[in-house]
Amino acid sequence: MLVNWIKDVDAALAEAKTQNKSLLIDFSAAPA
Amino acid sequence: MPLEAHIKEHPAWFKRFGALWTPTILVMDSEGVERSRIEGYLPKNWFRARLEMGLARVAFMHKKWTDAEKIYADVAEGYADTAVAPEAIYWRGVSHYKVTNDHTVLGEVAIELGAKYPDNDWTMKSLPWAH
Numbered sequence: 770m771l772v773n774w775i776k777d778v779d780a781a782l783a784e785a786k787t788q789n790k791s792l793l794i795d796f797s798a799a800p801a
Numbered sequence: 802m803p804l805e806a807h808i809k810e811h812p813a814w815f816k817r818f819g820a821l822w823t824p825t826i827l828v829m830d831s832e833g834v835e836r837s838r839i840e841g842y843l844p845k846n847w848f849r850a851r852l853e854m855g856l857a858r859v860a861f862m863h864k865k866w867t868d869a870e871k872i873y874a875d876v877a878e879g880y881a882d883t884a885v886a887p888e889a890i891y892w893r894g895v896s897h898y899k900v901t902n903d904h905t906v907l908g909e910v911a912i913e914l915g916a917k918y919p920d921n922d923w924t925m926k927s928l929p930w931a932h
Contacts, residue, residue, distance in 0.1 A: 774805040778814050781804040782833045790802050791836075791859050792829040793852070796820040798808045 828855030836862055850880035854889060861896060870896035887914055887923040894927075908932075 775781040778794070785792040806814045808823060818827060818835070828837035837855030839848070857872035873893035877886050894910030897903075907930035914924040915931070 772803050774803050776805065778804060778806065778811070778817075781802060782829075785802050785829065785831050785833065788802070789831045791831065791856060792802045792804060792827075792833070793855075794804045794806055794814075794818065794827040794829065796806045796808070796815055796818070796823055796825040796827075798823040 826852070828852065828859065830859045830863065834862075844883075846880060847883045847885060850876050850883050850885040850889075854885060854892075857889075857892065861892065864899075866896045866899040870900065881917075884921075887918040887921040890914055890917075891923040891927060894930075904930075 774795075775784070781792055781794075784790075806820075808815060815821075820827075822840050824840075824842060826839040827835050830836050836858040837851070839851050839855075842848075843851060853872055853876050857869050857876065860866075860869035860872060870893055873889045873896055876889035877893055880886055880889070890910060890913060894907055897906045907927070911924075911927035911931035914921065914927050918924050
């Protein structure tokens with residue numbers, strides 16, 4: 770399944786609030 | 802909504818959210834409050850169960866008891882072979898109690914946990930309900 774990752778944390782937090790949705794943050798060190 | 806934070810690209814975000822190890826997964830509610838944290842790798846089905854537990858926790862903390870109960874019930878049933886299941890049963894019972902104010906459900910949960918997961922921490926936590 771293709772995940773449409775958001776790349777900006779403040780934009781993601783604002784979007785989550787606007788859309789009243791939960792936010793998942795994946796902190797990773799894995800090679801791209 | 803998924804956000805990716807790579808340590809080489811956004812080390813400040815690691816500090817901001819207290820992520821000291823990878824992988825770390827946070828489930829935040831819509832207000833930006835952390836409701837669940839997963840640290841380290843997990844088997845796929847266990848990981849999915851943990852994510853769903855995070856969503857259940859969001860519902861629970863927003864006092865959406867019925868929504869929380871349903872998610873916990875789904876985890877308890879769908880991931881019965883993972884270590885997440887007894888925790889889901891515990892919180893399913895608490896969520897149901899919050900809806901109904903019927904304390905007898907907690908005793909039933911204690912019996913269920915004792916039968917299915919006799920040596921589990923969540924079973925121990927439910928013991929006071931068994932009387």
